[in-house]
Amino acid sequence: MTTLCNPYKKVALVTGSASGIGATIAIALARAGYDVIVNYSRSEDSARATVEACQAHGADTLLLQCDVSDEDSVRQMVGAIREKYGRLDVVCSNAGMSIDTPPRKFDLIEVExxxxxxxxxxxxLFLIAKHTKALLFEAEKPCMVNTASIVGMRPGAQPLPYSASKAAVISMTQTLANALGPKVRVNAIAPGWMEGDWMKWMLRDNYDKLMTRRANATPLGRCVTMEDVAEVVITLIEHMHFVTGETIVIDGGFAKTT
Structure with missing residues (x-):
């Protein structure tokens, strides 16, 4: 039996929203008036902090552990969303991972x-799209935003499987926009070098030096922040109603000028 919360309030799912970009997007959606499903795979404490931040903005929240790569887990998560809210208006497929093998050492990467x-x-991303399709088709103006990366569009310092996977996200976004249109708009975001833990993990001891160098080479004079990314996501969801199949680069102009 479906238990409805506020039937007039829009509902958004953000996968991988325990921390980083996902958490910032989830909080921005709560601030914009959405109820929010916070998804995590392992980091429960961080996910609960995201929930509390969303609730501080008046959002009803649902905290769900789900490995998005496992179909049974995704099916159960979507079932729980239908059970509680009876609707789903926005899907932000943000869950992602990488490894720390640099591109030039790709031959050392294990197949696993x-x-x-x-x-x-x-x-x-495929499983989330597959199992949320029915709920999205029941919404009035549904949309999907997928997290890609600038390295899915041009060479970068990220590991080969990560870059290739983000290129796949961009391609899937275009195909899904066609497959789900005209009902569901599907777009992607492609952040450039971003301040914070992700790049600290990737760049290690070179973080400050390389981020400063990148900022100095960027027309807008700094690197990307998670707030910059969330702002674009909210704009895609709330305002860009005739945009679909696009990948929006968020890098302060770096990719276009270097």
Whole structure:
């Protein structure tokens, strides 16, 4: 039996929203008046902090653990969303992972590591789209926003499986826009070098030096923040009603001028 919350309030699912971009998007959606499903795979404490931040903005929240690469887990998560809310207006497929093998050492990557990156970043997006389709089709003006990366569009310092998986996200976004249109708008975001833990993990001891160099080479004079990304996501959802199949680069102009 479906238990409805506020039947007039829009509902958004953000996968991988325990921290980082996903958490910032979830909180921005709560601030914009959405009820929010916070999804996590392992980091429960961080996910609960995201829930509390969303609730501080008046959002009703649902915290769900789900490995997006596992179909049974995704099916159960979507079932729980239908049970509580009876609707779903927005899907932000943000869950993702990488490894720390630099591109020039791609020959050292184990097949199991390659497969795991693709399982989360690519299969996960497919499974979320597959199992949320029915709910999205019941919404009035539904949309989907997928998290890609600038390295899915041009070479970068990210590991080969991560770059390839983000190129796949961009391709899938275009195909899904056609497959789900005209009912569901589907777009992607492609952040550039971003301040915070993700790039600290990737760049290690070179973080400050390389981020400063990138900021100095960027027309807008700094690197991307998670708030920049969330702002674009909200704009895609709330305002860009005739835009679909696009990948919006968020890098302060770096990719177009270097």
């Amino acid at each position: 590591d390659w497969d795991r990156v693709f399982a989360v970043n690519v299969r996960g």
